[in-house]
Amino acid sequence: MHFLSLLLASSLAASSASSGAEATPAASGKTLTIAFMRPGPDPYYQDGQNGAVMAAPSLGAKVVTYFSNNSQSQELANVEDAISKKVDGILMYAVSLSAESADVAKANAAHVPIFLLYGYDKSLVSKVAGFEQVNLIEYGKAVGTWLTKHLTEGKVAIITGLLGRGDAEAYAEGFKTGLANNPQLTVVAQVPGDWNRQKAQHAAQDLITGHPDLKALYVENEDMAIGAILALKRAGKLSQVMVVSCNGAPYGLEAIANGEIQASNTCSPALEAVMGLRILTGVIGHTTEPGHLYYSLTVFVTKENVKDANPWVPDQSGIEKFLSLPLLQPVADSDLP
Structure with a gap:
């Protein structure tokens, strides 16, 4: 039987005997x-x-951290090391999507439950503890519609x-779907910023040079948006070009408050990670069914x-609030998309 199938059977059995409260491994005295x-x-x-690090003790767990430096080979090496x-x-x-397939295969072979934040792949759902991400198309669509x-x-x-990985592509697709509600708005360019502020600044410089009458920029996160805003300021075009974005980073919220970003669809990575950790520890403890997609x-x-907006950098009381929220369904x- 497949490892996740075994987890599913155990989870269903445990769920049928539980009172509905969210259990943690701490109850058994084991620290995950x-x-x-x-x-x-x-x-x-x-x-x-x-x-995740801040929430872990409340869930009977400790977290060890790894950094992949945007390298698929380093990521796989990290999985192997863990x-x-x-x-x-x-x-x-x-x-990336190709990287996560290899990661999941390694984890499955070692019988280690793996939960993915973003990078949803329907073909992998039955092989993972779960996926969590925003509803990608709708996330971008809301910005375009606004x-x-x-x-x-x-x-x-x-x-x-x-x-x-699919999220950047889907944000753009959703944005253009929302924008289609007004045929007088035309997307004239789509360029990568790679989630990098400096790259986005250079991209924005090129865009306003190539399209001096540009009226709006959709920048897929606020770190990049800050770079784009700097380019607009230097070109004297900040009052001409509306900037809309996603994520709700602290500096992004400041830019919204002072009018440099007009709107943003926000989500908290800390909240996402806390929810992901709650689901993963539940799967490990056989109180949560594995193999599902959850929307942030x-x-x-x-x-x-x-x-x-939910804070990106909460204090401990903020983490406790996240832990007290109903678990994602x-x-x-x-x-499923």
Whole structure:
């Protein structure tokens, strides 16, 4: 029988005997060791890692951390190292879809449950403890739809994140779907910024040089948006070009509050990681069914409601709040993308 099938059978049996409360391994006196792997230096991944580290003791776990430097080979080596050190589970952001397939195969062979933050792949669902990510298309679509209500016509450009894992591609697809509600808005360029502020700044410089009458920029995260804003300021075009984004980073929320970013669809990496860790430890403890996709909690913000965004860098009381939230519910099989 497949390893995840064994976990599923055990989880169902445990669930039928439980009272419905979320159990933790701490109840059995065992401290779990969870490997947390982040692919690159983006603050999003670092804050996700910090959230998991802070929440772990409350879930009867400790976290050991790995960094893959956006290298598939380094990521696989990290998975192998974690397995060799007999971790109880792996919680990770994969570098790419092709990389995560190899990661999952290694973890399955070693009977180590693995939970993926982003990089959803339907063919892998039955082989993992779970996937968690925002509803990618809808996440970008909300930004595009908002823009159609606040800009009547003009040229729009997109600066994407690092392509290859599926999320950057889907954000752009969703944004363009939302933007289609106003045929007077035209996407004239789509260029990569690789989740990097400096690369996004250079990309924005090129975009406004090539399209001096540009009216809006959709930048797929706020770290890149800050770079794009710097380029717009230097070109004297910040008042001409609307900037919309995603994520809700602390510096992004500041830019929204002061009017440099007009809107952003936000999610907290710390909250995502805490939810992922709760689900993973539940799978390990046979109280949560493995093999599901979960959609992250999101908050769409503008200057008027910027304080509603969930924090990226919570204090311990914030972590306790995240731990007290209802556990995410899995996406129904019939609704899987």
